[in-house]
Amino acid sequence: MTLNFLKKSQKGTIIAINADNVPLKLIEMGCLPGNIVEVLQIAPLSDPIYIKVNDSFLSIRKDLAKEIEVELI
Amino acid sequence: MKQLKVALIGNPNVGKTSVFNALTGLNQHVGNYPGVTVERKIGTATLAKDTKAHIIDLPGVYSVNPNSKDEEIALNAIFDASNKDFPDVIVVVAEVENLKRNLLLFTQVKDLGFPTILALNMADQMEKKGISIDVPALEKALDTKIVLISARKNEGIDELKQAVLNYSNYNTNSVFDLKSIDESYFTLLGHLYPNQNPYKVWLTQTGVFQFEQLSPVVSSSSTVQKSETELKKLQQRETIKRYQFINKILKDTYKIDTSKATDIRMKFDRILTHKFWGYIIFFFVLLLIYGSIFELAAFPMDFVDGLFADLSSWTSANLPEGKLTELLADGVIPGLGGVLMFVPQIAILFFLISILEETGYMSRVVFIMDRIMKPFGLSGKSVVPLVSGTACAIPAIMSARNIENPKERLITMLVTPFTTCSARIPVYIIIISLIIPKTYILGFVPLQAFVMTMMYVLGFLAALLSGLVLSKIIKADRKSFFVIEMPTYKAPILKNVFLNMYEKVVSYVVGAGKIILALSVILWFLGSHGPSDTFGNAEEMVAEKQMNERLTERLTEEQLASEIAGYQLEHSYIGIIGRTIEPVFRPLGYDWKISIAVLTSFAAREVFVGNLATLYNLGEEAAEDETKIIDRMANEKRADGTPVYTVATGISLLLFYAFAMQCLSTVGVTKKETNSWKWTFVQLVFMTAVAYVAALIAYQLLK
Known part of the structure; x- marks a missing residue:
């Protein structure tokens, strides 16, 4: 499944990231394969989402979250 | 005196600006890089008796791989050896929390071959946050000099200066293979x-x-x-x-108990990003911002206004009569007053915005507003400029600077002047009381107030729809993604807040001020000078006209003066232009007098009413009295005897003023902030075109 399907407070392990559609910046901010990502909050209109990954607290839009493959923990 | 060049680089939200402020104090200067809006912040610090450092504060980045054109240009300072800011030594500012991510940038900078110092900020918080660092081991592993600092408490700054002084002792080896x-x-x-x-x-x-x-x-x-x-x-x-390399190093040198810091974050986030309370709180924050720039700034603004009016009359009374005194008293001094009048609003707005940014609240605003603003090509942060714009577009456009995405920032700056600023109010009031009957809709809502409210709604709609259109037209220099950090909540550092406020005021006065001053002097000249055969002989011409019309009653001195003033404006250069281009405005329902008033009010919208009063030969006293102007306008007739101010003309004027730029200060600020004449003209032409077409359609349908 991809990250956009995770519900609030669910955690997942990042399996793969689509190199072509994901900016290097996101990876540089700590969103790496192997790391655990947690959805802390989903914005009131269901986009963007607020995640914690690799000790970084980030907000990303769902269209980007779609490009991140995770395995639910 | 020895001179050193030092670059400060670091992730956003690590207190890099505080370190810069602690090192340089007021000895800082903010400029622009040519062609882009990114700031070039330079300051000087005295390191030792005989050594001075030029410090460049690079924009916050997560990596040396640039994400935008702005970052690319700013980072050139550390790539290009021929760049005037190319440093002798680089200080990587990191914070003790989330050191991992900060070190990614550090390893990249170090690998570029610079003598690199790692400044770990917020060291005073280590105990509170359950962090312990083995500094000597970390120094060894990273092959660098580490300084623990707390910019907030001004601790470790002298040690940092000392470390910079010793820069030649640090090796420039790569750290990552x-x-x-x-x-x-x-x-x-x-x-x-x-x-x-x-x-x-x-x-x-x-x-x-x-x-x-x-x-x-x-x-x-x-x-x-x-x-x-x-x-x-x-x-x-x-x-x-x-990251693997860094994790391996940190495993032995860095310990953190994350549960402590996360608690506070979660508590605040739960309320501030709540689907109901989040918006309520943001609404009150906006109300506070709006109230402060609308109400609070009014007192100092009136003071500045009065001061320059006094200065102007003092100058014309006390300096020898002549062209130079005229230029000074009626052109330059009011122009300067027009520039400085906006300072209180800018100061107050940036005081508040700095606090919102420093505390970390602004990122939460982006989080809850992004979905709403995104379809219009705007950022969640654009809400602040748009709402501030209902007081005044000048500080509002400047506040767009805090938007990270270059395209969203540009669109925000371009559409903000559509919102109903306070200078439109006098124009709206006059026109609405002239053409909208004092009736009630549904028996209790006053129609005039309803129309006034609709003008505000119209302003926001115009801004949003223009954003939509512009977002389709404007090409981004590269695909940009929405990835923002949600920083930890912090108490604002007042020194940073005041320095930011000071810097914004200075950059406005120096940068936009000169453009505004130049434009207003030109406009003053065009409005107060004319060909000598008509303009120069205004007194005789008016006297002659009185004779020809065989008026039996002699005019009072005051009446005569207002006749002359009206005649002069009519025959000034701008009056001539206004009468010449009247055919352009005729399809909108404007006669030559309205055309002149529209043209002259390009200086500022509120001038429209005063100049109409002058053209209708109302004396100075009458011009202050709304009811007299409205009476006079209601009785104004066209050549065929029909009234000029019909509902059609009125609505046409309302729409024109709702959409047209009509504010040269905004032109000046847009030029300063976009750093581009192209976008300044695009905005001017776009707004004027929308205004013209809207007014045209309205008049032709209603007449």
Whole structure:
């Protein structure tokens, strides 16, 4: 499944990231394969989402979250 | 005196600006890089008796791989050896929390071959946050000098200065081995470019920066050519490997108990990003901002206004009569007053915005507003400029500077002047009371108030729809993604807040001020000068006209003066232009008098009413009295005897003033903030075109 399907407070392990559609910046901010990502909050209109990954607290839009493959923990 | 060049670099939200402020104080200067809106912040610090440092504060970045044109240009300072800011030493500012991510940037900078110092900020918070760092071991592992500082408490700044002074003692070796990414590829690169910094070779390959003096020893460079996708994969892999390298080092040198810090964050986030309370709180924050710039700023603004009016009359009374005194008293001094009048609003707005940014609240605003603003090509942060714009577009456009995405920032600046600013109110009031009957809709809502409210709604709609249109037209320099950090909540540092406020005021006065002053002097000249045969002989011409019309009653002195003033405005250069282009305005329902008033009010919308009063030969006293102007306007007739101010003309005027730029101060600020005449003209032409078309359609349908 991809990250956009995770519900609030669910955690997942990042399996793969689509190199072509994901900016290097996101990876540089700590969103790496192997790391655990947690959805802390989903914005009131269901986009963007607020995640914690690799000790970084980030907000990303769902269209980007779609490009991140995770395995639910 | 020895001079050193120092660059400060670091992730956003690590307190880099506080470090810069602690080092430089008021000895800082903010400029723009040519062609882009990114700030170039330079300051000086005295390191020792005989050594001064020029410090450049680079924008907050997560990596040396730039994400935008702005970052690319700013980062040139550390890539390009011929850049005037190219540093002798780089200070990487990091914070003790989330050191991992901060070190990614550090390893990249160090690999570029600079003497690099790692300044760990917020060291005073270590105990509270359950952090412990083995500094000597970390220094050894990273092959660098580490300084623990707390910019908030001004601790460690002297040690940092000392460390910078000793910069030549630090080695410039790489810390990360690129071969761990892809052994064969980087070995090959090493063979092709021997004795060269491997990281620079790699950055040249990925197209980050074309480093000089790099030519392969063998010409068959095709063997190292990789496709864009392959390069991207390698860059990803580089990041992963760097993180592995960093994690390995931190495992032995860094301990953190994360539960402590996360608690506070969660508590605040729960309320501030709540689906109901989040918006309620933001609404009150906006109300506070709006109230402060609308109400609070009114007192100092009136003071500045009065001061310059007094100065102007003092000058014309006390200096010898002549052209120069006229220029000074009626052109330059009121122009300066017009510039300085906006200072209180700018100061107050940036005081509040700095606090919102410093505390970390602004990122939460972006989080809850993004979905609403995104379809219009705007950022969640654009709400602040748009709402501030209902007081005044000048500070509002400046506040767009805090928007990270360059395209969203540009669109925000371009559409903000559509919102109903306070200068439109006098125009609206006059027109609405003239053409809208004092009736009630549904028996209790006053129609006039309803129309006034609709004008505000119209302003917001125009801004949003224009954003939608512009977002389709404007091309981004590269695809930009929405990835923002949600920083930890912090108490604002007042020194930063005041320095930011001070810097914004100075940059407005120096940058936009000169454009506004020049434009207002030109406009004053055109409005107060004219050909000598008519304008120059205004008194005789008016007297002659009175004779011809065989008026039996003699005019009072006051009446005569207002007749002359009206005649002069009519025959000034701007009056001539207004009468000449009247055919352009005729389809909108405007006669030549309205045309002149519209033209002259390009200086500022509120001038419209005063200039109409002058054209209708109302004396100065009458011009202050709304009811007299309204009476006079209601009785104004066209050549065929029909009234000028019909509902059609009125609505046409309302729409024109709702959409047209009609504010040269905004032109000045847009030029300053976009750093581009092109976008300034695009905005001016776009707004004027929308205004003209809207007024045209309204008049032709209603007449």
